[in-house]
Amino acid sequence: xxxxxxxxxxxxxxxxxxxxxxxxxxxxxxxxxxxxxxxxxxxxxxxxxxxxxxxxxxxxxxxxxxxxxxxxxxxxxxxxxxxxxxxxxxxxxxxxxxxxxxxxxxxxxxxxxxxxxxxxxxxxxxxxxxxxxxxxxxxxxxxxxxxxxxxxxxxxxxxxxxxxxxxxxxxxxxxxxxxxxxxxxxxxxxxxxxxxxxxxxxxxxxxxxxxxxxxxxxxxxxxxxxxxxxxxxxxxxxxxxxxxxxxxxxxxxxxxxxxxxxxxxxxxxxxxxxxxxxxxxxxxxxxxxxxxx
Numbered sequence: 001x002x003x004x005x006x007x008x009x010x011x012x013x014x015x016x017x018x019x020x021x022x023x024x025x026x027x028x029x030x031x032x033x034x035x036x037x038x039x040x041x042x043x044x045x046x047x048x049x050x051x052x053x054x055x056x057x058x059x060x061x062x063x064x065x066x067x068x069x070x071x072x073x074x075x076x077x078x079x080x081x082x083x084x085x086x087x088x089x090x091x092x093x094x095x096x097x098x099x100x101x102x103x104x105x106x107x108x109x110x111x112x113x114x115x116x117x118x119x120x121x122x123x124x125x126x127x128x129x130x131x132x133x134x135x136x137x138x139x140x141x142x143x144x145x146x147x148x149x150x151x152x153x154x155x156x157x158x159x160x161x162x163x164x165x166x167x168x169x170x171x172x173x174x175x176x177x178x179x180x181x182x183x184x185x186x187x188x189x190x191x192x193x194x195x196x197x198x199x200x201x202x203x204x205x206x207x208x209x210x211x212x213x214x215x216x217x218x219x220x221x222x223x224x225x226x227x228x229x230x231x232x233x234x235x236x237x238x239x240x241x242x243x244x245x246x247x248x249x250x251x252x253x254x255x256x257x258x259x260x261x262x263x264x265x266x267x268x269x270x271x272x273x274x275x276x277x278x279x280x281x282x283x284x285x286x287x288x289x290x291x292x293x
Contacts, residue, residue, distance in 0.1 A: 086119020237266035
């Protein structure tokens, strides 16, 4: 395994040496996106979550809701946090819930694979900020993710919950999460030349499967049915970059289950949105014909 990793690293270094000028220019644009848009949309939610864990507010909320037999409200609250923070910021939250036996490994992976994708603020405030299907996509994505989660949920015996203060350095963990994002963002974005020979928008889509950020933004700026459908799949599935970020931080990450479930979610979301857009276009064409007559 070490030899394989070493071989890939050697090829990557040769690639950077050959295409140094192109990659350097491209990564300068990526860096601007990270420091201007990533930090603004992600850091507040990562910081707030770490404050929750540090102050033990999450434990107090769980104790109160359990005492009132309102387990489902805590589940909804957890899901909202996972969606808002996105990967990799929500891994600290899931790791803590798993350590205290509030959730078991099955539920850990079910929550992560169903809702652990691109953060809601980045989708809403950056990628789809002016896109015409913004609200349609978000609603359908949440419905599909929730359905997949509920269908995958299994009833297990209750485990003893071990409440204890979560040892966390708020600033250190928050900055580390952003550091992981920046590392994989720059490393995998540098491989953009692999698919850059393809015509637009397919080059953005395949590059987006490796690292989604700049490519999904580029796709969202193209006003066509093809780019919209590709964008829907990309935002629903996530990317290799996010998968590696999870792998770097998660203690019980089932990568096979994650990829399968995200693929199902992406296909369903994309198919439903395609049908709705196609139906809308047909209705629009029929109205135009009646108007012309």
